[in-house]
Amino acid sequence: MPQEPKKRHSKARKRTRRAAISLASISLLKCTNCEQATIPHQVCKNCGFYAGKKVTSIGQVKVTKA
Template sequence: MPQEPKKRHSRARQGKRRASIRLSAVKSFSCPNCGSPVAPHTVCRNCGFYKGKEVVAIKVKEKKAE
């Protein structure tokens, strides 16, 4: 048998607990190479750069140019 709470928490207590539960705004920063908005810890989708190095070869950019 799993353990059960002995007494029920009041609505106020429930509300206090849930008051801090919320989504935080997504932090955005721009790519140092091309300046497009990128999520942190993510390879840039526009130029394929991460930490100043080209990590992913860009096929998408070539298609856009054509």
């Protein structure tokens, strides 16, 4: 026989526990090359730049007016 809980937990106890279960919103940074919102520590999916250098050949590099 499996073990069973000795006492039933109250509704408040259950609801307090479940209130803490939530997804945190992800933080986004602006790409230094194309200024699109990107995930930190990841290659920009729009232009393929990472830390100011082109590391992949995905996408086209948008020429920014300086």
